[in-house]
Amino acid sequence: MAVSEGRIHVEVAFALPEKQRIVELDVAEGTTVRQAVAQAELARHFPEVAADTFERADLGIFGKPVRDPDSQLLREGDRVEVYRSLEIDPKAARAERAARARQPT
Template identity: 50%
Template sequence: MATSDIEQACINVEVAFAEPHRQHVIALTVPSGTSAREAVSMADLSILFPERGTDFFSHAPLGIYGQALREPARHTLVEGDRVEVYRPLEVDPKQARLARARGGD
């Protein structure tokens, strides 16, 4: 296989995860045809966030640039995609708005 074939067989993507006080974006070169779920596994975020554990990252909801993926294990990435790992909300947005409206900040 020629070098140009190898280069074309891979794409560059990012995998991002954020908590309130820290975030990490991992740049990866992955084989063409890699799914969003596979890219998260390749990013090995559990090393950076050991308190979350590998099970969390294996099952967390995923999105691409803010668009949630219905089937992340079947979503094939394209060059430049940024896979976002979503965490559960700590506060219900409706309750937060209600508390602000009542002056409870």
């Protein structure tokens, strides 16, 4: 895919357990990670998710968390990943499973 000068091609990915979406974008060089998420308009693709979720979500690039998505600039070919918050704390889930396993049947 040819990208015009001064622009780069990136992807923004978000997933729910039953639905996933990767939005391909051509953005201006100098676009931040958070700006790309806004340009992907994920709230339009996921109306069941509160729109402000995408404004405050933790973000990563190719599985590596981004510390400052409001200032980190994207590079050609980056895939931005929008992370959902955990529904249950992993430690609490393990404790719950262990408690169930100890219960007599």
